[in-house]
Amino acid sequence: MFNSSNNVNQYMIYEILNSNEVFKPYIKSYMIKDKNTILLEANFIKNNIIIPIKGTKNFIYIEKSGEYYEIYKENNIEEVSKLGFKNSLNRVLKKKRFLVIDSPKLIKNNQPFIIRVYLQSDKKQSLILYEIPLFEKYNLSSNITQLVEVLSIKMFDYIKKFLPNLFLIYFDFIFDLGENPYFLRMGGADISLFNDKIKNEIYKNIIELSFALE
Helix, strand or coil: CCCCCCCCCCHHHHHHHHCCCCCHHHHHCEEEEEEEHHHEEEEEEEEEEEEEEECCCCCCCEEEEEEEEEEEEEEEEEEEEEEHHHHHHHCCCCCCEEEEEEECEEECCCEEEEEEEECCCCCCCEEEEECCCCCCCCCEEEHHHHHHHHHHHHHHHHHHHHHHCCCCCEEEEEEEEEEEEEEEEECCCHHHCCCHHHHHHHHHHHHHHHHHHH
């Protein structure tokens, strides 16, 4: 509703963030690969995250455990042997081009623990609207939570230097077993997701921002 487009190019966002030394510790190695290449290199997969280049759906986390692979999809987990891994991977890869991200072992239960942080643009610096855990709950240390909040604001302010028309977005962060945060993806947020109190704050900030830009 407020962004020029909500169909985010994740590779572009990774490239923008990776161009800043401040954010590099929170960006894991990544490559663009098509579905055929991923399937050809299936035997080399150990711990990887696979997300589509465009959009925010179909997050896949793969963790190799001995002779088996655990494939975590949104709201689903599958354990397969080496022999069945390629067929399972072929079935879950719905699109043609993906961002394949090297991953540490993640905090997880039935799903990897992900924190989603909603932000909106403001006159001086971006504002955090609120943050929620996706799929699984986990009590992060307070200093880690603060780090994620500070990172989110700095990342959004930096991205806006390249994409100034962004107004309402979210970031997803994953966490390794030591609670170290890593950027996962960015999405465009829809105001219909928020309750009335947050909506009123958003509208208020829109008005203030519009006057500031006059």
